[in-house]
Amino acid sequence: MGGGGDNKIEETAEQRAQADVAMMQWKDYLNKYRPFEDAFMEDVDRMNTGQQYNQVAGLAAVPVESQFSTAVRDTSRAMVSGGLNPNSGAFKTNLSKLDRAKSTTKADNMNQAQVGQQNRYVSGISNIVRMGQGQETEAVQGFGDIASMSNQKASSDVGLAVRDRLDNQSVIGATIGAGARYGLNYIDNNGDE
Numbered sequence: 001m002g003g004g005g006d007n008k009i010e011e012t013a014e015q016r017a018q019a020d021v022a023m024m025q026w027k028d029y030l031n032k033y034r035p036f037e038d039a040f041m042e043d044v045d046r047m048n049t050g051q052q053y054n055q056v057a058g059l060a061a062v063p064v065e066s067q068f069s070t071a072v073r074d075t076s077r078a079m080v081s082g083g084l085n086p087n088s089g090a091f092k093t094n095l096s097k098l099d100r101a102k103s104t105t106k107a108d109n110m111n112q113a114q115v116g117q118q119n120r121y122v123s124g125i126s127n128i129v130r131m132g133q134g135q136e137t138e139a140v141q142g143f144g145d146i147a148s149m150s151n152q153k154a155s156s157d158v159g160l161a162v163r164d165r166l167d168n169q170s171v172i173g174a175t176i177g178a179g180a181r182y183g184l185n186y187i188d189n190n191g192d193e
Contacts, residue, residue, distance in 0.1 A: 037131060044124030053114050060113035060150035061106050067158040068102035075162065101161035108157075109150045116146045 011019075046052060072095060076086070084091050127137040 040124075040131075041128055044121065044128060047117065047121040047124055053117055056113040056117045056146055057110040059147045060109040063147075063151040063154040064102060064106040064109050064157075067154045068098060068105070068161075071158045071162050072098055098161055101157065105154060105157040105161075109153055112153070113146050113150055116149070120146075 075094060075098060076091075079091055079094060080086060123138065130137050
């Protein structure tokens with residue numbers, strides 16, 4: 001039954017060499033790669049701050065303001081050149097409709113940008129988990145992507161708002177034209193009674 005003796009197993013030269021290589025790789029990782037991982041984790045933490053959410057909301061608002069400013073200017077010029085008095089109710093109503101569309105688009109764009117920022121944060125957290133598991137990470141959407149999407153949406157919404165305004169004016173114009181045509185035909189057919 002188990003006699004006395006030393007049960008200690010000595011390390012082989014090969015095992016010591018493997019341990020030395022592993023230790024060098026570990027030090028290499030700590031010196032070269034760990035600082036990047038730490039910096040990435042700090043960046044991900046910053047993605048979930050109020051400052052970041054405010055920044056993306058501001059980025060999303062800029063193209064809306066710009067696009068709708070241009071639409072208001074162009075619409076005003078078109079209405080004036082079409083003979084509409086800038087002090088008239090129709091003139092003000094058209095601009096008011098554009099202003100409401102701008103407010104809606106701006107709020108929507110800002111909300112979508114903040115959701116995009118939240119998605120960036122979640123992607124960053126997922127990448128940290130992947131790094132910890134030694135898995136490949138995925139690209140995280142940047143501010144540029146969010147700003148580009150906001151710009152596209154603003155452009156689309158401005159186009160819709162202006163088209164809706166023009167469609168309404170066409171209907172009004174067609175109705176006025178039809179009324180005028182009816183009146184002229186009535187006078188032509190009934191004389192000056």
